[in-house]
Amino acid sequence: MSDLQPPRGTRDILPEDHRRHRHVTDTAFAIAGLYGYGEISTPIFEATDVFSRTLGETSDVVTKEMYTFDDRKGRSITLRPEGTAGVARAFISGLRSAPLPVKLYYQGPMFRYERPQKGRQRQFHQFGIELLGVDDPLGDVESITLGAHILGDLGVMDRVTLQLNTLGDTESREAYRATLVEYLQDFREQLSEDSQARLENNPLRIFDSKHKGDQAAVADAPLLSDALNESSQDFFGRVRDGLKTAGISFEINPRLVRGLDYYCHTAFEFATDQLGAQGAVLAGGRYDGLIKQMGGPETPGTGWAAGVERLSMMIAEPPLSPRPITVIPVGDETKDQALSIAQQLRHAGLAIDLGFSGNLKKRLNRANKAGAIAAIIIGEDELAKGVATVRDLETSEEAEVGLSSLQEHLARYR
RNA sequence: GUGGCUGUAGCUCAGUUGGUUAGAGCGCCGGGUUGUGAUCCCGGAGGCCGUGGGUUCAAAUCCCAUCAGCCACCCCA
Numbered sequence: 001m002s003d004l005q006p007p008r009g010t011r012d013i014l015p016e017d018h019r020r021h022r023h024v025t026d027t028a029f030a031i032a033g034l035y036g037y038g039e040i041s042t043p044i045f046e047a048t049d050v051f052s053r054t055l056g057e058t059s060d061v062v063t064k065e066m067y068t069f070d071d072r073k074g075r076s077i078t079l080r081p082e083g084t085a086g087v088a089r090a091f092i093s094g095l096r097s098a099p100l101p102v103k104l105y106y107q108g109p110m111f112r113y114e115r116p117q118k119g120r121q122r123q124f125h126q127f128g129i130e131l132l133g134v135d136d137p138l139g140d141v142e143s144i145t146l147g148a149h150i151l152g153d154l155g156v157m158d159r160v161t162l163q164l165n166t167l168g169d170t171e172s173r174e175a176y177r178a179t180l181v182e183y184l185q186d187f188r189e190q191l192s193e194d195s196q197a198r199l200e201n202n203p204l205r206i207f208d209s210k211h212k213g214d215q216a217a218v219a220d221a222p223l224l225s226d227a228l229n230e231s232s233q234d235f236f237g238r239v240r241d242g243l244k245t246a247g248i249s250f251e252i253n254p255r256l257v258r259g260l261d262y263y264c265h266t267a268f269e270f271a272t273d274q275l276g277a278q279g280a281v282l283a284g285g286r287y288d289g290l291i292k293q294m295g296g297p298e299t300p301g302t303g304w305a306a307g308v309e310r311l312s313m314m315i316a317e318p319p320l321s322p323r324p325i326t327v328i329p330v331g332d333e334t335k336d337q338a339l340s341i342a343q344q345l346r347h348a349g350l351a352i353d354l355g356f357s358g359n360l361k362k363r364l365n366r367a368n369k370a371g372a373i374a375a376i377i378i379g380e381d382e383l384a385k386g387v388a389t390v391r392d393l394e395t396s397e398e399a400e401v402g403l404s405s406l407q408e409h410l411a412r413y414r
Numbered sequence: 415g416u417g418g419c420u421g422u423a424g425c426u427c428a429g430u431u432g433g434u435u436a437g438a439g440c441g442c443c444g445g446g447u448u449g450u451g452a453u454c455c456c457g458g459a460g461g462c463c464g465u466g467g468g469u470u471c472a473a474a475u476c477c478c479a480u481c482a483g484c485c486a487c488c489c490c491a
Binding site: 005008059060061064065082110112114115116117118119120124125126127128192194205208209210211260269276277278279280281282283284304305306307308309310311328330331332358359360361362363364365366367368369372375377379381389391393396398 | 415416443444445450451452464481482485486488489490
């Protein structure tokens with residue numbers, strides 16, 4: 001029994017789950033298409049340094065969450081923990097001469113070695129977009145607008161809030177970092193162990209901590225927003241204005257800090273309180289230095305990723321579509337006819353279930369449970385007359401329909 | 415990685431102070447004269463009580479370990 005369980009933090013996505021899963025990704029695909037984005041798939045695993053060099057050597061993802069192993073030739077391989085680094089790599093190796101901007105979306109499994117809990121698994125799925133080659137704040141606005149559009153169509157907008165912050169450009173951030181570290185020296189003793197280490201390598205992240213001592217230390221600390229240089233302030237101002245123009249409401253959250261090193265300027269997160277401790281359903285920001293850092297041409301980028309499982313948990317039950325029509329033969333002599341009628345109708349584009357066994361009562365019962373909208377009953381009586389009995393399973397109305405006009409009659413159920 | 419809670423049939427759970435062949439509801443399968451769907455009646459399959467050790471004459475029940483789930487921290491989608 002225990003051998004039959006999937007590995008920790010993974011799960012089988014059964015047909016019922018997939019209906020929700022697919023509804024999320026189908027919606028996202030359709031809307032990304034409306035914004036002119038094209039689909040890209042990158043490998044599920046990459047050379048380890050694709051992630052370790054870009055996400056930040058000290059980030060949690062790199063230090064303790066990656067699935068890394070050596071392949072048979074001793075190359076270090078890592079199952080992708082997120083999508084952006086792989087897409088950036090693909091851009092450099094295969095799309096560098098493409099006309100800018102390059103607008104991409106992707107969907108697929110990601111892997112992070114973490115302790116599972118609600119809304120958090122070791123293998124999970126993300127849908128994400130990347131907009132490459134746009135340094136204008138309008139790019140951030142488009143990216144966020146696209147995300148909001150998808151959340152809106154999924155019907156979850158009323159249960160999320162858009163949290164927005166800026167990390168400023170490199171100059172602003174470096175300057176601020178120095179003042180923050182200096183300020184926090186006096187509080188060193190009360191900081192958590194993790195945050196004491198962050199003092200050295202990523203002091204901004206202390207803002208994110210839920211540790212009481214950390215929060216107290218940071219409560220009256222100088223804010224990054226006060227340390228922004230003029231161009232960073234201007235950039236952020238134009239993002240906010242753009243969002244207002246697009247009619248998207250947001251809250252400024254000065255404590256919102258991205259965990260991955262490659263972010264600059266815009267950082268945002270659509271957050272909910274409905275998924276336990278996991279707040280983010282769609283989050284991202286700007287990453288202007290990433291592609292150059294990986295060895296490509298200097299190319300600005302902005303984008304986000306959304307958790308497919310998290311969104312699946314939030315959406316309403318998606319419609320069962322298409323509802324099938326069940327073909328039910330009565331008596332052994334009619335099976336061949338039933339089969340060929342079923343095939344004919346399937347080729348005409350109708351969703352057809354064939355009742356396999358049991359008496360008529362059982363088969364109608366099964367058709368009902370399968371969500372069928374109608375049943376086509378084919379018995380010897382019918383065949384003798386060259387008709388089939390079509391029973392509407394909603395209204396219970398029955399009609400005898402000539403076999404030749406069956407297809408026409410069923411058109412109402414498409 | 416840390417801490418807390420949990421683990422009996424596909425699902426939700428019961429199982430007395432440790433005592434012999436471990437139960438219910440739902441679901442599933444079959445039947446109620448191979449022709450009519452949610453109901454009703456009858457029958458059936460399905461559990462080495464998460465796994466491995468230990469204590470005991472005797473363990474689903476007590477102890478230890480381990481695995482998995484849930485919750486929180488950490489962090490994130």
